[in-house]
Amino acid sequence: MTENKGNIEIKNVSKVYPNGTIGLKDINLDIKQGEFVMIVGLSGSGKSTLLRAINRLHDVTEGEILIDGQNITKATGDKLHKIRRSTAMIFQNYNLVKTSSVYRNVMSGRVGYYPAWKAALGLFTKEDQEMVKTNLSRVNLLDKYYVKARDLSGGQQQRVGIARALMQEPSVILADEPVSGLDPKTTKQVMNDLKKLNEEDGMTIVLNVHSIGLALKYSSRIVGLKDGRIIYDKPIEEVDKRDFKEIYREAGDDSHLDAGDDVEAD
Template sequence: MTTNKGNIILSDVSKIYSNGTVGLEDINLTFNHGEFVMIVGLSGSGKSTLLRAINRLHDVSTGTILINGEDITNASGNKLHKLRRSVAMIFQNYNLVKTSSVYRNVMSGRVGYYPAWKSAFGIFTKEDKAMAVANLKRVNLLDKYYVKAKDLSGGQQQRVGIARAMMQEPSVILADEPVSGLDPKTTKLVMNDLKRLNEEDGITIVLNVHSIGLALKYASRIVGLKNGRIVYDKFIEDVDKRDFKEIYREAGDLSDNGEADDEPNNP
């Protein structure tokens, strides 16, 4: 039987902000179950807007977005809640409660399965507590269980974010510049964690990145955005490094290692 799990379909999606700025224009994309898609483009190209539209952190102006076959653009109430639960988000700035322990931050990924009063008082089942332990093991941070998030390095905080995302039992993980500002060694650890979840769990990963070198190394498919429009979409076996010169034309030529100049953080 065919399943829609992990599938995302964007049809004629546009996003125009209240000040008239065009964030996305006529986006038509399908991300299939188990893909590792990396979105590349200049700052302001629409990468972050695209991710935030998928899990409805932004409402789109026109078009529809289907998550696992369900329309999230018009969903409300319990239906919207369940759809968002299936799409975990990993943020550039980690989005952790810095004064709380690693355990509490990871368990916050489970609150969508509980009434508000239970999560507020930290009332979780033994099974979910065991899940937190298992997910911390997967990112090699079980030894930080009781440590406060503020006492972790940036890379460790991001890996706590990955463990928290896994608590949602998602079919899709969206990651918005998850390795921005991390050193090369830590970047590799974070990217390897995400790739392992993609390959071992079959989770669809859609990830924004400014480094073409990382995209070439990890992606199964690369999508390029420019001025809110899709200008590139190829599976990795069809990608040529020279293809990116048009996407990054405003940032200058590509360096020898296949990476464009670093772009500023997207709004």
């Protein structure tokens, strides 16, 4: 359990890129421990920018972001390292070393707990080696322990990414369109894995997604972005599918409203 860790406060955050493009504008968002928040919107709406700002893969232009009361926007050195360790990231493109084994890819999530020289030499404790097995078991991939990442399917690679994230012992998992391009069956497996972490471990999950169908099935709260601004924020109990027409109006149709409706939650 995360013991009431996993709280995110985003205060008056804006992001302007060097070319003048506005990525985020006046974002205020308070995410509590144990929420499963899905961020929806068109491509270019600011979803990925917001997610990457939370663990400071992007610096913001204005405002501040606090993880469990710690200001990540101003943290440096060891303090920044520790805050980032508590906010694991799952990437759309898996971000694995394809020529390395599943074991090595998962263990890479643990290097933040070691001096650089020990990590480079692979001097990991027996306890952490056992943790790899435990986390691979949680995503049903223990039998792929010695397999090269390149020999896995896309869904299996993404589940390796989840196991790697768990090695950080995070209180927050950030997932940047983790099921983009996956078939419905594999999408269901990945989303069920994330939902289990949310429900059983109390982890805060913040996930970007295009599919309103997935958002309705898995989230506890839906946040809509448009042009870098929050235009929608409701708990799932208050959400109506018709609410999303404004979010996706620029698409010219309502195709996003049905995406993912063939994926059912267990």
